[in-house]
Amino acid sequence: MQAETRTTVPSTSGAPVTDLRAQPPTPIPDPDPGAHTGRELDAGLDALQQQAVPPIGWSSRVAKALLPLAAVGAVIYVWQMYVWLVRPRPDVLPGPAEVLGTLRDLLADGQAQAVILTSLERGFAGFAIAVLIATPIGLLLVQSRFLRGAFGPIISGLQVLPSVAWVPAAIIWFGLSDATVYFVVLMGAVPSIVNGLISGVDQVPDQYRRVGHVLGAGRWVLVLKIVLPAALPGYVAGLKQGWAFSWRSLMAAEIIATGGALGFGLGGLLEQGRVLSDMAVVMAAVLIILSIGVVVELLLFGPLERRLLRRRGLLVAGTS
Structure with a gap:
């Protein structure tokens, strides 16, 4: 407590007089000290609260869509300039025009649609089976x-083991059939989904479990x-990671396991281009595989992940 100070001045009569103006003001007791504590706590919590994510306008969406397109345009420009200046053999590195022409021909005769449909059916079916297997395993662990x-x-x-290592064993066990492809896809996707579920559960606060109990x-x-x-x-x-592993595993299985009762997918198209030394077909198949991966990310996993994070207040401002 601060000591009270008094100033003594002489009076005209000679008796000392205390100057009350020099005394500090007497503090007024707070009738409700808990109210200040509550307000300070609320202010602190408000300061810790993350900034709300503003709605994304059409201009921001268009700008976001144009950035990847600009990057693709830059890659095509560098690719075309290299072909013009270095002039590599067409069977080693064809130009963008040759690859796009080959892709147009594959679409015109329906071959591209057929292989895309075959690979997508295998990919989504294998991924769905992997989710049904991996989820109970993760919950049990x-x-x-x-x-x-x-x-x-x-x-x-198993997650770090390249799934292509399972292709020879799968061919011996199941022969050249769709079972071989699905087995390789499962071995690539299941471990990633299991570990992702375990990691997510480990991050759940213990208070949730105690409240449930x-x-x-x-x-x-x-x-x-x-x-x-x-x-x-x-x-x-x-x-998301499991889908990436399953898609890569599918392409590896389709490239190595060809013929027999297997359908002709994108991996088979890649292998056909290699056998025929047709680099334009190989690069066209690579572009299709890459495009499918980008579309699945933009239309499925990206929006789903952002929605979950936004509902939990984990999506900070400036991200989308």
Whole structure:
């Protein structure tokens, strides 16, 4: 407490007089000190709150769409300039015009549509089966420390193992059939989805589980109704990575396993271009594969991931 100071001045009569003007003002007691504490706490929480994401206008959407197109245009320009200046053999590096002409011919005779449809059917079917297999496995591992300690390292090892390594074994086991392709796709996608789900569950705060226990939720009700919804961002990230692995695995299987009862997909088109030394066909197939990957990301996983993050307040301003 600050010491009170008094100033003594002499009076005309000789007796000391205290100057009350020099005294500090007496503080007025706060009738409700808890109100200030609440207001300060609210202000602190407001300061910690992330900035709301403003709605994206059409101009921002157009600018965002033009940036990748500009990058593609720059790559095509550099590619064409290299062909004009260096003049490589057409069977080594054809120009953009030759590749686009080959792509136009493949679309005109219907071959491109057929191989795209075959690969998409295999890719989405294999990915759906992988999700149905990986999700229960992931939920089982997060519920049992023993199972996670036993099989967790194996799942991680399978994730880093190139799925193309399974192609020879799959051909021996299943022959040249669609089962070979689906097996390779599953071995590429399942470990990624399992690890993504486990990572998402690990990031769920323990308070959610404690609240569920207090409300009387059973073990599996707690997992399915509380933990899994809270782990959706990590789970979706695992699905996104699982799709990428399954798409790459599918292309590897279609390139190596050809003939027999197998249908002719994009990987088969790549292999056909290699056998015929037709680099234009090879590059046209690569462009189709790349375009499908970009479209799936822009139309499926990108919007889904942004929606989840926005609903949880994790999407900061300036991102979309």
